[in-house]
Amino acid sequence: MLFFGVLALVVGLVVGQREIVGLGVLLVAVPSVASLSLIGAASRIAHSRALVPSRVPAGHDARVLVRIGNASSVWPVTSVFVEDGLPVPLGAHPRFTVGYLGARAVRDVSYLVRPAVRGSYAVGPLIVGITDPLGCARVTRLVGAPSHLLVTPPTVPLSPLGAVDGSQGEESPRRSVAGAGEQDPVPREYQYGDELRRVHWRSTAKHGELMVRRDEQHWREHSAVLLDTRLRAHLGEGPAGSLETAVSVAASVAVYLTDNGHELRLYTERGRVPTASSAGVLDGLAVAAPSDAPGLLGGVDMLGAQRGRSASLVVAVLGATSPEEVAALSDIRGGTRLAVLCARAAWPSADALDGAGKVLASAGWRVMTVSTPGELPPLWRGAGAAAPVAGPTTPLEGLR
Numbered sequence: 001m002l003f004f005g006v007l008a009l010v011v012g013l014v015v016g017q018r019e020i021v022g023l024g025v026l027l028v029a030v031p032s033v034a035s036l037s038l039i040g041a042a043s044r045i046a047h048s049r050a051l052v053p054s055r056v057p058a059g060h061d062a063r064v065l066v067r068i069g070n071a072s073s074v075w076p077v078t079s080v081f082v083e084d085g086l087p088v089p090l091g092a093h094p095r096f097t098v099g100y101l102g103a104r105a106v107r108d109v110s111y112l113v114r115p116a117v118r119g120s121y122a123v124g125p126l127i128v129g130i131t132d133p134l135g136c137a138r139v140t141r142l143v144g145a146p147s148h149l150l151v152t153p154p155t156v157p158l159s160p161l162g163a164v165d166g167s168q169g170e171e172s173p174r175r176s177v178a179g180a181g182e183q184d185p186v187p188r189e190y191q192y193g194d195e196l197r198r199v200h201w202r203s204t205a206k207h208g209e210l211m212v213r214r215d216e217q218h219w220r221e222h223s224a225v226l227l228d229t230r231l232r233a234h235l236g237e238g239p240a241g242s243l244e245t246a247v248s249v250a251a252s253v254a255v256y257l258t259d260n261g262h263e264l265r266l267y268t269e270r271g272r273v274p275t276a277s278s279a280g281v282l283d284g285l286a287v288a289a290p291s292d293a294p295g296l297l298g299g300v301d302m303l304g305a306q307r308g309r310s311a312s313l314v315v316a317v318l319g320a321t322s323p324e325e326v327a328a329l330s331d332i333r334g335g336t337r338l339a340v341l342c343a344r345a346a347w348p349s350a351d352a353l354d355g356a357g358k359v360l361a362s363a364g365w366r367v368m369t370v371s372t373p374g375e376l377p378p379l380w381r382g383a384g385a386a387a388p389v390a391g392p393t394t395p396l397e398g399l400r
Contacts, residue, residue: 001027034132041130042141044072055150069106077101083127115151118286122146152282153247158256187211223262223313226303231290233319235346242345248373250317254281269299300328319345330363343371
């Protein structure tokens with residue numbers, strides 16, 4: 001319009017036709033006035049974004065709720081469209097035409113995202129576009145800060161692992177222990193509501209006031225999980241990659257142990273992952289990136305050098321391992337030891353995978369080989385059988 005308006009002005013002045021000059025003035029004035037009508041319109045737009053939920057397992061839907069409003073109590077906004085920024089793994093940028101927004105008007109839009117891979121994803125910022133009623137001018141602005149969607153690794157439910165905790169198949173990970181023996185219990189003062197059958201008469205006579213036996217004390221089982229996150233030990237990308245399989249397996253085991261009251265230590269070759277709760281375990285593994293560590297021996301050393309009570313259950317989730325790393329794992333003693341080998345990892349050959357399993361099995365480890373996390377539950381149940389008898393260590397030539 002500007003081009004033809006200027007052209008009409010020139011032609012009208014040259015040929016002396018006022019009608020053509022008037023048409024040129026109109027064509028130049030329309031987009032100019034339309035642009036003036038958009039002054040301050042972008043600043044009147046208010047927005048908010050909510051993720052429901054803001055923490056979701058990989059492969060599940062999360063809904064993004066976007067609210068667009070006109071903050072002005074006087075001036076309307078003629079035509080509004082919005083586009084939300086998304087990282088590539090979450091798909092294309094969704095775009096919505098909101099249309100006319102009167103004074104104090106509000107519009108809500110929403111869309112679904114389904115992340116396939118764990119991680120922390122930035123949703124946003126929001127792109128807001130405003131056009132004049134004739135569509136001659138448009139203003140586009142980036143507004144607000146991104147919201148973060150945390151995608152945790154998928155887990156599979158696991159059943160009790162036989163007599164892993166020494167309770168002969170009981171699901172409870174706690175054991176009752178007497179504070180100082182049945183003949184010499186540690187009493188406390190009687191409190192309203194205590195059962196009279198718990199009154200300890202000898203202590204009552206000694207202290208001159210009613211004393212009762214303390215509740216049974218409990219102590220928690222100690223377990224340890226080692227997760228191999230080395231980039232060179234895994235193959236593939238996305239949900240089908242062996243690293244994602246290893247993380248999902250480790251997350252499933254860690255959540256099972258934490259939910260059943262075990263005091264868990266979770267290690268990678270780089271250090272320890274926080275395990276205060278099952279949610280904390282999943283949050284930590286959600287952002288666990290592959291490492292460039294050349295070997296797994298650092299993680300094996302941490303696994304074997306635990307302080308305090310020895311672990312009743314040790315689980316190693318492994319990618320491709322070298323003979324030296326397998327030998328170091330074989331030297332770990334005490335408790336029930338489970339090794340989960342990722343079949344799709346960067347093993348140099350099928351013989352190397354079989355050789356690693358045989359060496360660990362000969363050292364007393366219960367070995368499971370999985371290609372996907374869904375294969376873990378039946379193998380986990382089967383691992384509750386009697387532990388293999390440790391014999392002489394198999395030669396490591398089969399791993400080379």
